[in-house]
Amino acid sequence: MPTDDLTPGDLTPEEFARVRQGVRLLVAHLVKAEDMPLAGVLASAHAEIIGAIAAVYGGDMAARSARLAADQVEGMPSLEEYAAENPLATMATKGRA
Numbered sequence: 472m473p474t475d476d477l478t479p480g481d482l483t484p485e486e487f488a489r490v491r492q493g494v495r496l497l498v499a500h501l502v503k504a505e506d507m508p509l510a511g512v513l514a515s516a517h518a519e520i521i522g523a524i525a526a527v528y529g530g531d532m533a534a535r536s537a538r539l540a541a542d543q544v545e546g547m548p549s550l551e552e553y554a555a556e557n558p559l560a561t562m563a564t565k566g567r568a
Contacts, residue, residue: 501512525533554561
């Protein structure tokens with residue numbers, strides 16, 4: 472039943488991790504096995520999830536959820552940006568130390 476608080480609180484930590492892993496696997500499958508562009512897959516998944524939140528909890532909750540997520544990631548560098556600024560952190564290792 473919908474509540475006023477949209478959190479993974481209804482899930483155990485293990486269930487929460489399984490859901491997140493399932494989403495990552497689905498995205499990876501669509502990109503690699505189905506040869507779909509990553510940006511399109513992510514945009515479609517985002518739209519589907521926000522739409523589902525709106526259908527179950529209402530548009531206000533979906534908008535609040537999107538704003539909270541945006542607050543948490545705004546200013547975060549992409550992996551490409553991070554690698555450009557920290558080349559040693561993203562280099563593959565060779566041999567043994």
